[in-house]
Structures are given as C-alpha cells and as structure tokens.
Amino acid sequence: xxxxxxxxxxxxxxxxxxxxxxxxxxxxxxxxxxxxxxxxxxxxxxxxxxxxxxxxxxxxxxxxxxxxxxxxxxxxxxxxxxxxxxxxxxxxxxxxxxxxxxxxxxxxxxxxxxxxxxxxxxxxxxxxxxxxxxxxxxxxxxxxxxxxxxxxxxxxxxxxxxxxxxxxxxxxxxxxxxxxxxxxxxxxxxxxxxxxxxxxxxxxxxxxxxxxxxxxxxxxxxxxxxxxxxxxxxxxxxxxxxxxxxxxxxxxxxxxxxxxxxxxxxxxxxxxxxxxxxxxxxxxxxxxxxxxxxxxxxxxxxxxx
Amino acid sequence: xxxxxxxxxxxxxxxxxxxxxxxxxxxxxxxxxxxxxxxxxxxxxxxxxxxxxxxxxxxxxxxxxxxxxxxxxxxxxxxxxxxxxxxxxxxxxxxxxxxxxxxxxxxxxxxxxxxxxxxxxxxxxxxxxxxxxxxxxxxxxxxxxxxxxxxxxxxxxxxxxxxxxxxxxxxxxxxxxxxxxxxxxxxxxxxxxxxxxxxxxxxxxxxxxxxxxxxxxxxxxxxxxxxxxxxxxxxxxxxxxxxxxxxxxxxxxxxxxxxxxxxxxxxxxxxxxxxxxxxxxxxxxxxxxxxxxxxxxxxxxxxxxxxxxxxxxxxxxxxxxxxxxxxxxxxxxxxxxxxxxxxxxxxxxxxxxxxxxxxxxxxxxxxxxxxxxxxxxxxxxxxxxxxxxxxxxxxxxxxxxxxxxxxxxxxxxxxx
Numbered sequence: 001x002x003x004x005x006x007x008x009x010x011x012x013x014x015x016x017x018x019x020x021x022x023x024x025x026x027x028x029x030x031x032x033x034x035x036x037x038x039x040x041x042x043x044x045x046x047x048x049x050x051x052x053x054x055x056x057x058x059x060x061x062x063x064x065x066x067x068x069x070x071x072x073x074x075x076x077x078x079x080x081x082x083x084x085x086x087x088x089x090x091x092x093x094x095x096x097x098x099x100x101x102x103x104x105x106x107x108x109x110x111x112x113x114x115x116x117x118x119x120x121x122x123x124x125x126x127x128x129x130x131x132x133x134x135x136x137x138x139x140x141x142x143x144x145x146x147x148x149x150x151x152x153x154x155x156x157x158x159x160x161x162x163x164x165x166x167x168x169x170x171x172x173x174x175x176x177x178x179x180x181x182x183x184x185x186x187x188x189x190x191x192x193x194x195x196x197x198x199x200x201x202x203x204x205x206x207x208x209x210x211x212x213x214x215x216x217x218x219x220x221x222x223x224x225x226x227x228x229x230x231x232x233x234x235x236x237x238x239x240x241x242x243x244x245x246x247x248x249x250x251x252x253x254x255x256x257x258x259x260x261x262x263x264x265x266x267x268x269x270x271x272x273x274x275x276x277x278x279x280x281x282x283x284x285x286x287x288x289x290x291x292x293x294x295x296x297x298x299x300x301x302x303x304x305x
Numbered sequence: 306x307x308x309x310x311x312x313x314x315x316x317x318x319x320x321x322x323x324x325x326x327x328x329x330x331x332x333x334x335x336x337x338x339x340x341x342x343x344x345x346x347x348x349x350x351x352x353x354x355x356x357x358x359x360x361x362x363x364x365x366x367x368x369x370x371x372x373x374x375x376x377x378x379x380x381x382x383x384x385x386x387x388x389x390x391x392x393x394x395x396x397x398x399x400x401x402x403x404x405x406x407x408x409x410x411x412x413x414x415x416x417x418x419x420x421x422x423x424x425x426x427x428x429x430x431x432x433x434x435x436x437x438x439x440x441x442x443x444x445x446x447x448x449x450x451x452x453x454x455x456x457x458x459x460x461x462x463x464x465x466x467x468x469x470x471x472x473x474x475x476x477x478x479x480x481x482x483x484x485x486x487x488x489x490x491x492x493x494x495x496x497x498x499x500x501x502x503x504x505x506x507x508x509x510x511x512x513x514x515x516x517x518x519x520x521x522x523x524x525x526x527x528x529x530x531x532x533x534x535x536x537x538x539x540x541x542x543x544x545x546x547x548x549x550x551x552x553x554x555x556x557x558x559x560x561x562x563x564x565x566x567x568x569x570x571x572x573x574x575x576x577x578x579x580x581x582x583x584x585x586x587x588x589x590x591x592x593x594x595x596x597x598x599x600x601x602x603x604x605x606x607x608x609x610x611x612x613x614x615x616x617x618x619x620x621x622x623x624x625x626x627x628x629x630x631x632x633x634x635x636x637x638x639x640x641x642x643x644x645x646x647x648x649x650x651x652x653x654x655x656x657x658x659x660x661x662x663x664x665x666x667x668x669x670x671x672x673x674x675x676x677x678x679x680x681x682x683x684x685x686x687x688x689x690x691x692x693x694x695x696x697x698x699x700x701x702x703x704x705x706x707x708x709x710x711x712x713x714x715x716x717x718x719x720x721x
Contacts (some may be wrong), residue, residue: 011588013382026547055589057532058575148375148376178332179709191380193387234409
C-alpha cells in the first residue's frame with residue numbers, strides 16, 4: 001500500500017487530465033445503457049484502456065471493447081490488443097471489414113481505402129449490437145476539424161456528425177440524452193495532446209505495439225511516404241524495397257500508414273523526437289488525411305471515429 | 306508542470322485569431338506543414354503577410370465565411386505550463402459560445418483594438434466572464450503598432466476599463482499593450498513600448514497564480530458511480546467513485562451523506578491500486594466508508610457541520626441557448642452535479658442587458674443568447690451551493706426533454 005500526499009494541493013497536468021478522463025468514463029458507465037470502447041490498438045486507444053481500467057478498479061471495465069479489423073492490420077498491433085484484452089478480462093468484439101464486404105454492408109470498389117470502409121463496418125457493428133455510446137480516442141489537437149469536437153459528440157440515426165448541430169458543453173456537465181437509434185461518441189482524451197499521451201505511457205509503463213519503437217523494416221517510397229513491404233501492398237512499377245531504421249507514429253491500415261526514419265527506441269527518445277518534430281503526426285504519415293484539406297471534416301460527417 | 310485553461314474573446318477584427326496563431330507559433334505548437342499551408346493560402350489570396358488567423362479557422366464552412374462560429378479548443382505548452390484555450394467567437398449572437406468557453410476557464414482574455422478603444426462588445430465579454438466567475442481577467446490592448454505604440458492610448462483604455470470593472474466581480478485584472486501581428490509583448494518584450502513595465506502576455510499566462518481559486522475548505526463529493534467488483538478477491542469492496550468538487554477529504558474524517566443525512570467515517574480513499582492520504586479538487590477518486598450506509602449516484606458526501614441545504618426552490622442566473630424562448634411554466638430536465646431531475650420555471654424576474662448591466666423587469670421571456678434571473682422548482686432536491694462559492698456545485702444545465710438538446714446553463718444565486 002502506497003500513500004501519496006500533495007503538499008500544495010496542485011495536480012500535475014497529467015494527473016488533471018487523468019482525473020478528467022476518469023470522470024468521463026464513470027459518467028458514461030452510469031448514464032448509458034450500452035457503452036463500448038473502440039479499440040484500434042494505437043497508443044491513444046491503449047491510454048483509453050488504461051484510464052478505463054483505473055476508473056473502475058478493482059472492478060472490471062463494465063463494457064466490451066470493439067475493434068474494426070481492416071484485414072490490413074499490423075500483426076504487432078493485434079498481439080498487443082490481445083495482451084491487453086486478456087489481462088483486463090474484457091470482452092472483445094471484432095468487426096471485420098472483410099466480412100462487411102462479403103455481407104454487402106460496404107462496397108470495395110478497389111479505389112476506396114480500408115480506413116474509409118471502416119466507417120460502414122463500424123456503424124453496422126454499433127447498430128447490430130445496439131451500442132448507445134462508443135468511446136473513441138480522438139484528440140482535439142490532432143486536426144483542425146477536431147478542435148471543435150465535443151467530449152460527448154452526438155450522432156444521428158445515420159451515425160452522422162453535424163458540426164452545426166452539436167450541443168453546448170458546459171463545466172463538466174455532460175448531456176447524454178439520445179433518441180432511439182442514435183448514439184453518442186465519447187472522447188475522453190479530448191484535452192490530451194500527443195506529448196501528453198507519450199508522457200503518460202512513459203509514466204504508467206504500459207505496453208504499446210512494438211512498431212512505435214525504432215526497428216529495422218523493409219520499406220518502399222510512395223507518394224512521399226515510407227510504406228511497409230507487405231503482401232497487401234503490391235509494389236507499383238518503379239518502386240523498390242530497401243531496409244531502413246524506422247518507427248511508426250500512428251497505427252492504422254498498413255497500406256496507408258507510413259513510417260518515419262527514426263532511432264528512437266525508448267519512450268524518452270520518442271518524446272525528445274516529438275518535442276522537436278516539425279510536422280504533425282497525421283500530416284506526416286496518414287495518406288487518408290492528405291487527399292484534401294477538409295478530408296477529416298468530410299469523414300467525420302460520415303461517421304468516422 | 307500544471308494546467309491553465311483560458312477563454313479568449315474578441316471579434317474578428319480585434320485580431321484574436323492572429324494572437325492565438327502567434328501564441329501557438331511562438332511556443333512551437335504549430336508545425337511546419339500547418340504553417341506552410343497557411344503561407345500558401347495567404348499568398349494565393351494576395352496578402353502581404355502570413356495570415357496567422359488561418360491557423361485556427363477550423364471548419365470549412367467557417368473558412369468560407371471567414372468567421373469562427375463555435376468554441377474551438379487549442380493546446381500549447383511551455384516548459385512551465387500546459388495551456389488549453391477555449392477560443393470563442395465575439396459576435397453578439399454567440400453569447401452562448403462565450404458562456405460555454407468561460408465555464409471551464411481559470412482566466413479570461415479579452416481583446417480590444419487600440420484604435421477603437423472599448424466597445425460594447427468588449428464590455429459584454431467582461432460581463433460574461435465575471436458572471437461565469439472566471440477569477441483572472443486579462444485585457445489585451447491589441448494593434449498598438451497601428452497607434453504608434455502610444456502610451457496615451459493604452460492609458461485611456463486602461464482607465465476606462467478599470468472604471469467599468471468596478472461594477473463587476475473581477476478579482477484579478479491585468480491590462481497588457483500588445484501587437485499580435487508584430488509580436489510585441491506577446492512572448493517577447495516590446496522594444497517599442499519601454500513605458501510599459503508590466504509582464505508580457507505569455508509571462509503572465511505562465512505565472513498567474515491559480516492554486517487558491519479552488520475551494521479547499523467545504524467538502525463536496527458528488528457520488529458518480531458505485532464500484533462493487535463482485536469478485537472473490539474483492540468480495541466486500543464497496544467504493545463511491547466521484548470527482549472532488551470542494552474541500553479536502555482524508556481517511557478517518559467524519560462524513561455525512563446527502564440527502565439521507567446518515568453519517569460515517571472515511572475508511573480509505575483509492576486512486577486506482579493506491580491509497581491516498583488526501584483527495585482534493587479536481588481529483589477523481591474512490592471513497593470507502595466504515596459503515597454500510599445507503600449511498601448511490603446523485604448523493605453527495607460532505608462534512609456533518611458543513612453541508613449544503615438540499616433545496617427544490619432554486620434562484621439562478623440562466624443563459625438561454627436555443628431559438629424557442631424560455632417562458633414561465635415551462636418544464637425542462639435539469640442536470641446538477643451527478644443528479645438529474647425535472648425543473649419547472651416559476652418566474653423570470655428580469656433579463657440582464659449584458660452591455661449595460663440594466664435589469665429589464667418587463668420581459669417575461671428569455672430569448673436565444675439572453676441571460677436572466679429565473680426561479681425554478683425542481684422535482685429532486687439539489688445539493689447545491691451558490692455559484693460564487695463553488696463553480697461545480699453551483700452550476701447546472703437545462704435540457705429540452707423532447708429534443709434532448711442542452712438549452713440552458715444556470716448559475717445558482719441561492720437556494721431557499
């Protein structure tokens with residue numbers, strides 16, 4: 001048993017962010033009939049798992065975890081996911097894009113990215129299981145369109161986000177009222193920045209996928225990004241594979257998620273690297289955000305995380 | 306490193322977006338790709354300089370209209386503090402956004418254009434910040450470069466604002482002459498204004514003392530969630546989870562549960578797998594009691610000699626946030642701390658003109674973006690304090706029961 005004291009009655013920024021997020025998790029668990037935590041295996045969703053663990057300890061997390069399997073996920077990410085789910089003893093629901101294509105829920109026309117096909121797959125899974133609240137790992141610092149996102153983000157019966165019709169959010173009084181068929185996206189990490197996330201992972205000493213750390217990988221250049229060699233990533237004419245020392249800054253569909261050359265092999269080294277980084281994490285390595293300046297806003301309206 | 310939340314207010318022309326862009330840029334919260342995009346846009350529009358306002362104009366619909374239509378949150382950090390900016394638009398019709406942004410702020414930043422002086426809008430912003438009990442206010446006198454960095458301009462605005470502020474409740478005021486565009490007194494001290502000896506804006510934001518703003522005396526612990534693991538290892542565990550709204554809780558303290566009035570002692574305070582010796586605002590903890598008394602969500606733990614009086618008759622200032630006006634006899638859902646009930650509007654006493662502070666007692670309605678003093682009768686007793694004493698136990702939201710939309714924000718004057 002450890003006793004900690006605070007002489008000056010001040011919290012560090014990490015403790016204050018943690019307290020706010022825990023408050024949000026408990027509020028949702030108390031007020032919503034069927035919440036679910038959307039788990040991508042990325043660092044943000046792992047921090048969400050940690051906060052949910054803390055919010056209900058020593059009880060188990062009182063809701064299941066939902067992962068959308070693009071079919072193009074990094075095996076390292078799936079391994080980390082399984083470790084977390086097993087340790088916490090939570091129920092894992094996997095919604096597969098592959099299956100959704102087979103079932104005709106979404107249409108793979110060969111041009112649409114897996115990240116985009118996730119939208120239909122996700123909405124279908126939420127509807128089938130009747131979830132009324134879905135926790136997402138979105139942060140307001142990630143992208144301009146997210147700066148106005150609420151902690152409780154209302155989605156209509158089509159799962160859509162209407163930026164002009166969001167509820168005012170005052171103090172820490174969250175309004176969770178929804179109608180039949182609607183659901184709420186919940187963003188407990190709204191006020192965290194990328195650096196906060198890394199500092200927290202370092203402080204909590206929690207497991208994240210190994211691809212976040214520097215490693216040797218066979219990669220090739222495409223559209224100014226370094227992509228991983230993979231059976232899902234057939235080379236186009238002129239593209240050549242070479243081995244580089246890299247790490248990933250975000251985790252997603254491996255056909256679209258680029259890595260950066262990096263020697264950062266520990267969390268303090270990653271923090272140092274980010275502190276001096278001059279390109280936002282999405283701008284650098286996410287092909288799906290680069291198609292247009294308003295790409296994120298469009299995907300959010302459709303029901304993206 | 307700690308956290309400071311501040312709300313900014315000002316109109317499009319006051320240079321607010323430019324100032325935020327400057328703070329983000331100079332604290333390196335803006336990245337190369339974001340800056341490049343903004344430079345390219347500025348060039349294609351034929352501007353002479355990079356329009357930093359473009360950094361913060363978020364949604365496409367806003368960019369097209371060139372105005373900010375909602376509260377946007379921005380983040381930056383210096384080695385000593387992390388900052389969360391609630392960036393709110395200044396137009397008259399957007400009072401509700403300012404109220405929203407101010408509700409969580411430790412500090413309010415109001416911008417005025419040095420050439421214009423105080424406007425109706427800047428007065429309104431100060432009134433709203435004071436109504437929301439934002440404890441620290443900064444008046445940034447911007448565009449000093451356009452008045453030749455003239456001390457007389459600054460002095461007269463300072464004087465006029467100080468006179469106006471005596472009518473408001475503003476515990477801490479700082480007036481800073483700046484040029485957001487040129488960077489004077491934002492992060493670095495201006496070489497053009499050696500007559501000014503006060504802090505730069507960034508220095509003030511980094512050093513303003515917010516520790517004493519929270520109530521550490523009156524124990525208020527709204528119970529959010531009851532943790533009962535029902536596992537072999539924690540068979541008898543029963544913990545009351547919540548966020549401390551006031552005071553300092555310690556193991557061994559005698560506590561009273563409201564509304565039941567039953568008393569017990571704190572057996573332990575858990576923060577995940579650790580026990581803590583104290584819990585204070587805004588910590589989220591789990592409190593265990595020595596006795597098995599009936600406590601559930603919506604109840605409140607406090608001290609037997611220092612408890613709020615449960616009340617169903619509420620006198621409050623309400624900011625109305627929807628098109629259909631608020632009228633007497635209207636019924637709404639109310640959420641206060643972790644309690645939810647229904648409220649009936651008994652009377653609208655007056656509407657407050659936020660520009661002149663005039664109390665209009667003839668209107669019996671509150672329209673969109675109007676603020677007024679209202680009497681409510683609630684179905685459940687609220688365990689509340691006056692908003693001046695505690696911003697958490699003194700605030701509530703009103704929800705339209707048909708649409709589910711948040712339509713009002715309330716600050717409790719007193720309970721009878």
